[in-house]
Amino acid sequence: MAAPGVIVGMSGGVDSSVAALRLRDAGEPIAGLFMDNWADDGSGHCRADEDRRDAVAVCGRLGIPIHFRDFSQEYWAGVFEHFLADYAVGRTPNPDVLCNREIKFKHFLDAARELGAARIATGHYARVDHDGRHWRLLRAADRSKDQSYFLHQLGQEQLAATLFPLGGLQKDAVRGMAAAAGLPTAAKKDSTGICFVGERDFREFLGQYLPxxxxxxxxxxxxxxxxxxxxxxxxxxxxxxxxxxxxxxxxxxxxxxxxxxxxxxxxxxxxxxDSPWLMSQALRSETAHWIAGAPPSTVFRCTAQTRYRQQEEPCEVTVDDSGTLRVAFERPQRAVTPGQSVVLYDGEACLGGAVIATTDAPAGTRGVPA
The missing domain is CATH 2.30.30.280 (Adenine nucleotide alpha hydrolases-like domains)
Incomplete structure (x- = not known):
């Protein structure tokens, strides 16, 4: 059998299912790959077995092969240990950002290349194009589902090798395509929250690691x-x-x-x-990542989000010599949180972003390393 040109990350959900469906119908030689990212802790809250079964069923329905890789050790070292370390010092980390950088667009991409594929595809709601100089990460057509916020740590190598087949679609159209094709995930509920916590109480879960x-x-x-x-x-x-x-x-x-x-x-x-104690006008970040490889300037204006699905806000960005950022917003922002990400945009294009270190909120998070 010839090597597939594209490996699709199959999560067992409707989005990755339709991503694979669209590529197959476009004539791409594809295969699926299911990633085990979290070792089952026996709690009964992990959906990995159900998701694995659904991924297998979808690939069977589409008539494409499926591969399996266990990245649980890589996930623990590259994502979960950072997650715990941040919580221990009072920050609120975003594991989805790290998972995309460390697992889905690093170890998954490496695994796809080992299988002979030149590119990967996922069910993320985002778009990629090339402006003649650089690969660009663009917002999805469905702004209510846009996931570019979680993908802002990607670089030129990853974007050059990535397809987002759902980037131009609305979510309801995706479910309609799945139903029309008879995919078993058509009506499956979207996963929410942190994948390794599942449906259990978050405080109870965190208490297992942070007394x-x-x-x-x-x-x-x-x-x-x-x-x-x-x-x-x-x-x-x-x-x-x-x-x-x-x-x-x-x-x-x-x-x-x-x-x-x-x-x-x-x-x-x-x-x-909207307590004034929650409001901040400016933040400082850790070292920023730039999708194009460098910032557009040392001082520039753009828009920013400090949370997923937040309304973007005009701001001025100053890039320090160390690569960290000072971001000043036009209007005060609510609950800007150290450990989360500030993600920068020029229109539809995501420029990159950084982890928030500190803010000028009156109380904020004391004792957090800047």
Whole structure:
């Protein structure tokens, strides 16, 4: 059998299924590859077996071969250890960004080349083109599903070897194609959240690796209003799980996390979704990654997102000599969180991005390395 020209990353979901369907119908010689990225911990929450069965069933329906690779050790070292280290110092990491950089567009790409393929394809909602000088990562046509935020760490080599067959489609059209082709994943619910946590309680999961350390919940002026089991269990802007309730002397309004003092083990909260303690006008980042290999200038204007599906915001970016960024927004931004990513855009094109180190929010996250 001739080597496939494209290996499709088959996740067992509808998006990768339709990515494979479109390439097959376009006449591409393809094969699928299912990645095991997390060793089953016996909790009963891991969907890997179900996803594997669905991936096999889809490839059978499409009449294409499927391969299997176990990347669980690579995932632990390249993604999960960083995830735990960030939470331990009070940051809120984004494992999907690391997974794309370290697993799906590194080890998966290497595996595809070992199988003789020149390119890979995934079910991500994004687009790739070439402007005559560089490969570009573009937003998807379906802005509500656009995943370029999670892909901003890709570079020229990866984009040159990657296809995103769903980039020009709307999500409802993808499900319609799957149903018309009789694919068993047509009505399968999309996975949400962090893959290795599954449907279980996040605090319970994290507590297996970061033991609880009780401390005080205080208002910005130092009044104790409750207690917590560990500041690393919370993220800025969080409302759920505080268990503060009604307090004499305070308005009957929801409480939100507005600051985390890791060294002092104090969680700071305030009332109101748009508390001024949650707002920041500027941030500093770790070393940035540029999709084109270099920034457009040392000082430039663009738009940015600090969370997935967030409305992009105009800003000015200054690239320091060390490669880190200073990003100043036109308007204050809510709950900009160290450990998450600031991702930069020029129109539809993603320029790159970086991990957020610190912000100018009044409380923020103290004790986080800048």
């Amino acid at each position: 609880a350390r009780a401390g005080e919940i205080r208002t910005p002026d130092g009044q104790v209003v409750g207690g917590h089991q560990g500041v690393f269990y919370y993220t800025l802007g969080q409302r759920e799980g505080l268990h503060i309730g009604g307090r004499r002397g305070f308005a009957d309004r929801p409480w939100y996390v507005v600051g985390k003092d890791v060294a002092g083990n104090v969680l700071t909260v305030d009332q109101g979704h």
